[in-house]
Amino acid sequence: MNAPSVDLSSYRDQHFKGSRTEQERHLRLTTTLYVGNLSFYTTEEQLYELFGRSGDIKRIVMGLDKFRKTPCGFCFVEYFTREDAEMCMRYINGTRLDDRIVRTDWDAGFIEGRQYGRGKSGGQVRDEYRTDYDSGRGGYGKIVQQKMLPKLT
């Protein structure tokens, strides 16, 4: 049956160790979700409250800035069952937390190290190149911020 909200998206983690087929097999069985577009200020408590509404959570791993070790706007939510994770994809994906639309997507499973941002400056890559001002995610993108610095001094 056609089920767009729980189908795999077109995104594939480029750092996945293994073949594309293996990755897809993992994605079809996983109970872990990647959650993006969070505010840097959103806490683990809030995430438990929202994501716990679709089922029992096994654990939440907060995404951290590689250098500062502070939240950088994403997390992994692992459920005990696939069904509960599907409920999350159906009903929580695309709704709001801290006034931001959260995006959830299947994840092949958390591996140590993946909690850190992959951008040069330590945060997520998207926050390197962003040109808009986003108060929930540290203002302007990192590159824009650096370009603005000389002007200020």
Place this chain on the structure above:
Amino acid sequence: MSRRKFDEMSDYDSSRDRKRRRTEAVEIEDRLESLIIRVGEKSTSSLESNLEGLASVLEADINNYKGKILKILIDCAVKMPEKTTIYTTLVGLLNAKNYNFGGEFVDMMAKKLKEALKACMWRTARYVLRFFSDLVNCHVISTNSLLQLLLTFLETARDDNSPQVRSDTYVYAVLSCLPWVGRELYEKKEQDLDRLLKHIEIYVRKRSRKHVPGLRVWRSDRPHPQEEYLDCLWAQICKLRSDMWQEKHIARPYVAFDSILCEALQHNIPQITLPTHHQDNTYLFPWVVFRLFDYTDCPEGPVLPGAHSIERYLIEEHLHNIIKEYHHERKQCAALLLDFPLKHKIPLEYMIVEVVLAELFHLPGPRYIEICYGSLLIELCKLQPATMPQVLAQAVELLFDRIDTMNVCCFDRFVNWFGYHLSNFQFKWSWDDWLEAAQLDSSHPRAKFIIEVLLKAMRLSYRQRIAEVVPEQFDCFVPQKPEPVYKFCADSTADLPGMDTAHRLESAIRAKGTVTELLAVLAELPNPLRESEDTDPPYNPLQIQVFVQSILHLGSKSFSHAFAGISKFLKAFESLVGNHEEAQMLVLKEMHEVWSTHQQMMVMLCDKFLRTQIVSCATVANWVFSKEMVPEFTKSYIWEILHGTIRKMNKHVARLQREVNEARERRVGNDSDDSSDSDNEEQQQQQQRPRPSEEEIERMEEKLEGAQADQKNLFLIIFQRFIMILSEHLVRCDTDGRDFNTHWYRWTIGRLHQIFMMHNTQVERYSQTLSTLLFTQDLDPHILDAFNQFVALRS
């Protein structure tokens, strides 16, 4: 060209021919399927001409594809009840062209009905019956044979040896097809119809309504009567009868084909004997029709059909069916609800909101998980921003106005949904309209609603934000800042016993000390339970106090920190607490002392303590009813904890049961060479597992029995504690000459009722024990009522 080569070529060609023929056949079947499924969808030509065209296409293909066509039509008849009249017309046209085909269709539908009745698939059965009824309108089925079938269904009403839910299910099926065929029967067989209705009337009058109070969203019938489903449909049918069976909702395409259809010969439905009652059968769970709005609530635009108008029933059923069919895809579901076929003739937004809230508040539980409805309502607001948010806000106002008599299960769901909904709309709400609530007693349902909503809102946001969005008059309602209170804090001036040890323990933990090192630090504490040198108390309360306080204090930064601390020192917990209920109770007490302002933390910690088996389910239940928790007793988080505990126990039992069943199956040996799913690794592994021995199965069964005993014990504890506190309250009020019906009493009896509702399948298993041990006839009728209402759900 050599002969050999030629042969090969011809072989090749013929196989290709066969292949082509096969694919052609498949293509034609697919095309027929798509044509049949899609007839009645939006189209440039009229429905009548589409039906006529489709009937001709099918007629030409009947000889070659009869089996396939029958199967598709039957599927559509059963699975698309909203298109019943379209498919009955199609079948009618086919029957007029090909009498035998019509006969085969009726026979197969009858077979479908028999299967459905046997398998307790009541929805399917009801829609087949409705289809048969409408086939009478299309001259496919004789009126007499339908009447015969309806009367057969009604015979269950006279069967005293089966539960009422069985006859209710059958009578409901009959009533729900009368909107389709009532007029036809009235015109052709008025006396028979009258006789049929008389039967129903007698049944409806005499049936028991003991189950009704437990299923009501509100205790009060003001402003709108909350009617049981069968009573309500009966009233709607009576109203339809007094309107000479004229209804305005059902589109009847067959009317246009009357001249063709009336020429056709009719069939008789094959004789159907109903399967007898079996104790494993499940029937429709009764429900109470949710009524929130009447016509005065939607003054602009089209009029809302009255509670007893058949249109209200028909539209609601259709909307419920859309939700059932599309609830997995909330965006599509919202779009389809708003695109309802008769949207200009009814106040659609009101009807949608009423239907969605009816499902959310449905008792004993909502059909789908609560967040499904929450996100559907958000989607509806997004799609129809000009009207939907206002209607929903009006609904919230009405719910708030009527909250004084709201069922506690529904109260909780209302709080959960509303807090979540607000968090998606920046917590914007006309709080000022509720200012009066600030003057009320804090256990008054209105005050409590606001307190609990703000607590939920805070969990999804943060305290400061909530404090800023509400008017200052609500300061009394704004939750306290969630902060840990560490008894052995270094700046504390109090000289508490264990203070120094606590500080040494903290340093040991910070220095990454092992469990043994930690226990060594704690060993220096005297045991207050020790009365003499000879006694050896099973646990040391002071050690538990110091240990739990320190662990929670050091792990107070986040849930992850707290969980990590508990997991890391699990061995220490085991050695300090063990299996002693009092010791486990102390863990919970200390937790409550540290985190009394952080309800969510306590909920999460209890969950963690249960998962790690530091505390047992029974201890949590006893703690909830303990003296220390009296001030917290009516707060929602306590019940969140208790229901979470029961749920965990239920899941545990269910898992063991599943394992035993699987092992038994493997033991019997399912060596079927069903390797169709051989690419499924899990299944392969399962097949490779060795067959369990008889002893292994016995051990698993013992484990299951043990878990079931624990489950039973948990329910016994909970119900016994409820009976104790409620009886005490009733007796005390009686001796003091006070009214027993206080806020506290209503919350408590509501919470008791909630246990029966939320865990009704599990409690049901022990209902015999409960009635002999706890809910005995000498109990105060107020308490006994809750139990009797629960028992009545299945009788």
